[in-house]
Amino acid sequence: MTVGELSRRTGVPIKALREYTDSGLIYTVGRSESNYRLFTTDALWCVQWIGQLRGLGLTLAEIRGLARDCPQGNAELIGPRLADLLRTARARLDARIAELQRIRTRIDEFEATHHAQLAGRARSNGWAGEPRRCADCA
Secondary structure, three states: OEHHHHHHHHOOOHHHHHHHHHOOOOOOOEEOOOOOEEOOOHHHHHHHHHHHHHHOOOOHHHHHHHHHHOHHHOHHHHHHHHHHHHHHHHHHHHHHHHHHHHHHHHHHHHHHHOHHHHOOOOOOOOHHHOOOOOOOOO
């Protein structure tokens, strides 16, 4: 199948499929007479697996490393390596959640401090103690 058909069947953009091919995550079986990349149905499974791993928070670099470190899908090697990668992805996610919670706390504090201004009830500007007014807000 061509890259366009692979894209239609998987829902993955052609640009991403080219990146997967160029980085060795999926393989072509050559090119058509029109010079289109050609894939077997095995590429469908590979693209779905890449999507599943991306959905679990793995980066493309981590997926490439997993493919490189565990050739031929050796389950004895993939399992422990994938477990390590999932722990790393979870740690990244936990850090991102913590950062989002800090932002939410800052929003809550800002709203509490500026509730009158946000409700349009304040007589003075009072944004962060700034005496100047924005020309667009005047």
